[in-house]
Amino acid sequence: MNRPSAAMGAAEVLQIVRMLVAELRPGQRLTPDLDSHLERDLGLDSLARVELLTRLEHAAGVRLPTGTLATAETPRQLLAALRAAHPELAGLRTDIVLPETPGEAIEAPAQAATLVEVLEWHAAHSPQHVHIRLLHDDVEIATLTHDDLLQGARRIAAGLQQGGLAPGEAVAIMLPTSLEFFTSFFGAMLAGGVPVPMYPPTRPSQLEDHLRRQAGILDSCRAPVLISDADVRTVARLLATQSPSLKRVATVQELTDTAASSTSAAVRTTDLALLQYTSGSTGNPKGVMLSHANLLANIRAWSHTIGMSADDVTVSWLPLYHDMGLIAAWLGSLYNGCPLVLMSPLDFLSRPARWLWTIHRYRGSLSAGPNFAYELVLKHVEDAELAGLDLSCWRFAVNGAEPVSPDTIERFSERFAPYGLRRETLTPSYGLAENAVGLTVHLPGRGARIDRIAREPFFRDRKALAATASDTTTLRFVGCGQPLPGHELRVVDPAGTELPERHVGRLEFRGPSATSGYLRNPEETRKLWHGTWLDTGDLGYLADGELFVTGRVKDMIIRGGRNLYPYELEEAIGTLPGVRRGCVAVFGAADPTTASERLVAVVETRAKQDDERGTLQHAVEGLAIELLGVPLDEVVLAPPHSVLKTSSGKIRRVATRDLYLSGVLGRQRSVRMQLLRLAASGLTERASRTLSRGAALLWAGWAWMALVLLAVPVWLAVAALRRPAVGWRIGSHGARLLARLVGIRLDIRGRENLPLDAPCIVVANHASYLDGLIAVAALPRAFAFVAKRELQDNAIAYRFLQGLGAEFVERFAVQDSVDAAHRLATRARAGTALFYFAEGTFVGQPGLREFRLGAFLAACEARLPVVPVTIRGTRTVLPDETWRPRRGPITVSIAPPIPPQGTDWSAALALRDATRAEILAQCGEPDATT
Known part of the structure; x- marks a missing residue:
């Protein structure tokens, strides 16, 4: 030996x-x-x-x-x-003791409002404290102190800023487990950007699928820069051909090779701190928006519940692009000031015993992993490798990120009890990216709770009733604890009605860690929010306030009126000889002939002999009848790597089903062929984008030509006649004709709400130079624009607006001068309908700005109603700071008039707030004042 x-x-x-x-x-x-x-x-x-x-x-x-x-x-x-x-x-020696680092006792920065403030606090109070110890092949190869992290991040921030990174832009990070990942993450923050961790390619056989998913992430976040290392740079450049926003692929070395110094961007607690892309186990990845407040709320609630402090030692091999490794292991350790002993996922996968020995050597107290990690240890660590192992230091072993198996809990605690592991150390938990990471966990020292429930009521009535002691067909689910402090969890039926305990339904949550939604994905964001609650997409039940997760909504199969779950069958099939464990997908495929679903099992195997495959197929079919009570419609014995998985190892059942339905399941292409297909796809994408840009430029040119051809005669007529009512009709006909000529669909809603004869005041939002033109096209009666005085200095604009009867005021006079409001009120009482853009101006950033009071003071003085008008779509068609229009629909919504409730200042304020609330609800943009 x-x-x-x-x-x-x-x-x-x-x-x-x-x-x-x-x-x-x-x-x-x-x-x-x-x-x-x-x-x-x-x-x-x-x-x-x-x-x-x-x-x-x-x-x-x-x-x-x-x-x-x-x-x-x-x-x-x-x-x-x-x-x-x-x-x-x-x-290798097994008696390594974590070295002490100089400095005073470390405290968590309880007053920090952002992650940047957390880092700066620790760098100021304990600069030489070793924050990260990086291992490779069981050897400690590098360390990172708090000060190292801050200084390295500043150098990368300087490189990003020198490259033109704008505040709020995404910074994609595709790096392996390395110290450069951490400096890049905070470098993006210090430069004012938003870090977007992405996982580097792993399996060559699935390179094409990997890159297409990563290209989808880049398209979503529109990152202008991707930080990578030399090993994956070729792959990263292929991604650049797929993403039009990506302008630069740079290594950490290239970013830090600059003499420039960084200017720390102002970071607020409500700013985005992280774009966390969901693993996509049930669909395409979605960018979860998490603010500094969200992340700190989760870290603090989690730390309080498990009693995490600077005295702990975290040991992790988890990927840094996944929430458990990124937030729970790293950022949680940073916040609390405890050391993080880190190795790469490949270190663990190649020799699972390393995880245990690293905990032993560094006296790790906190460490986590998904269920498969504990299974891998049980299967591949021999007793001979455990001689001298001491796990008594391990006080919190989190099992999460995928369904927790009761068998795994029992076998792991039994196997390692002789080595000092206490059963109560094993801690199932539940979390999701939409809540940063953790949502439920039980208190330390309690141990896992396994619930035995009756099978038939569960499948028939969706009730989790306790099974009798003699019942041999029970189902078992593992308790995942109670919600974190400040967070709430409930179970609802399909109608959204809250269910009592031990009734299975959809899980919903809310709390300070909850995301505001998915980046640039309003449709999925609407699906996520149900009132003030967020939908997890999971099914489960509560018992004594504790959560028991039973499955995913999208994974549930409806067969003959019964709700079937794939997990138990998948796990059982995985134990059969010849089956690759963890590589089984059971799903439902729509069957139009029966209006139900076909039940399909895709089973990865290397068996090639007909008799061996036949025996395996019969065994799979028998398990389905035994466990689900219904037969499978089809068993697909597929080659390795046919069942798709997420980066965290979850089965992508929906994606696997799509491959099955398309008839390409199990087909594998060589790496060279995949690279050629990706390169060809990239060329096609570039050609398509070039054609699209050319078509857009041609359309923009035609739009300006049409505008000039129509504007000249309309301007001459309006300016020469100087009859506002006639000029409004001429301008209205011209504006509507222009929209038809250039193909812009103008949708006008609520015309019946606009008084055609009675005096009133119209107030609208302002998002583009097009708004005045659209108002003229949409409103069926003449109005006098209340315009800023500066327009009198523009001869063309002044003569046209004068012909429409516009009223010119000092820019801030309407807000500050009661005299101006009184003069306008007198004109309104005399029968002139006034039109205000209450924001006064517009900017490129979407959002409804604060309303000035002039319109509302005038309305109260004249005792006239205000008609809220919402213009939506003009910011897209002609954004600020550009004269290149784009195609797009425009909607004008006219709301019912709002009468003033008095004539004083308080009445004007109330009228302003009611009008703004109506426009905010219709404009589809955020509130820029919050």
């Missing part, structure tokens, strides 16, 4: 490979040689390769580099890795 690796020759390596292949493929005559491809020729998937590397290490007495799992594809390459390995690492 301790001989040098050079003593192991090709024959011994091949013998170990052959023994493993024979175990996995009994009866098949496979004769591996040094150049056999481990996956393609020998059928060794990633988990089988983990087992192979473990056997080779045991035989040679060495530790192979972590990258061997990803790079070695043949026995010859494995032999080369063995000869390059370091035998001394095989006997």
